[in-house]
Amino acid sequence: MEKDFDRGELIRRALEQQPAAYAPYSGFYVSAAVLADSGEIYTGVNVENASYPAGICAERNAIAHAAACGERRIRAIAIVGGPGGENRDYCAPCGICRQVMREFCNPKEMRVLTAKSPEDFRERTLEELLPESFGPEDLIRE
Numbered sequence: 001m002e003k004d005f006d007r008g009e010l011i012r013r014a015l016e017q018q019p020a021a022y023a024p025y026s027g028f029y030v031s032a033a034v035l036a037d038s039g040e041i042y043t044g045v046n047v048e049n050a051s052y053p054a055g056i057c058a059e060r061n062a063i064a065h066a067a068a069c070g071e072r073r074i075r076a077i078a079i080v081g082g083p084g085g086e087n088r089d090y091c092a093p094c095g096i097c098r099q100v101m102r103e104f105c106n107p108k109e110m111r112v113l114t115a116k117s118p119e120d121f122r123e124r125t126l127e128e129l130l131p132e133s134f135g136p137e138d139l140i141r142e
């Protein structure tokens with residue numbers, strides 16, 4: 001049985017960091033908070049670039065933050081985002097970010113929360129958002 005966690009707290013951590021998003025080109029401010037197996041929470045925001053493709057999403061920054069601090073397993077991620085930093089809709093993670101989540105989790109257990117507020121969110125497993133995925137185990141040779 002997997003451990004439970006405080007969804008409201010994870011979403012609050014993402015919301016707290018959202019003003020740090022650097023989105024001068026799209027005006028779309030995204031923030032993510034990752035819960036690692038250790039119990040620590042790591043945040044990340046989208047950071048755009050004048051050379052547009054060099055920009056990076058909030059989710060990947062949060063996961064890279066966790067990995068850079070030595071984490072190798074993640075249990076959940078909360079995502080908030082919207083034009084002008086107003087979270088009127090649930091901000092879905094892009095395909096590349098879903099694949100990056102896949103690297104460090106069990107997709108059947110990993111929880112992806114897309115939130116408008118700590119009380120108003122959707123919850124899916126990564127398996128639901130990225131079915132039949134390719135992961136590290138697929139590269140192991142017998």
Ligand code: THU
Nearest residue numbers: 026028030046057058092093094
């Ligand atoms: N973005 C994210 O950071 N995460 C998402 O889940 C969707 C999109 C960013 C990328 C870009 O800086 C801006 O939002 C508009 O696409």
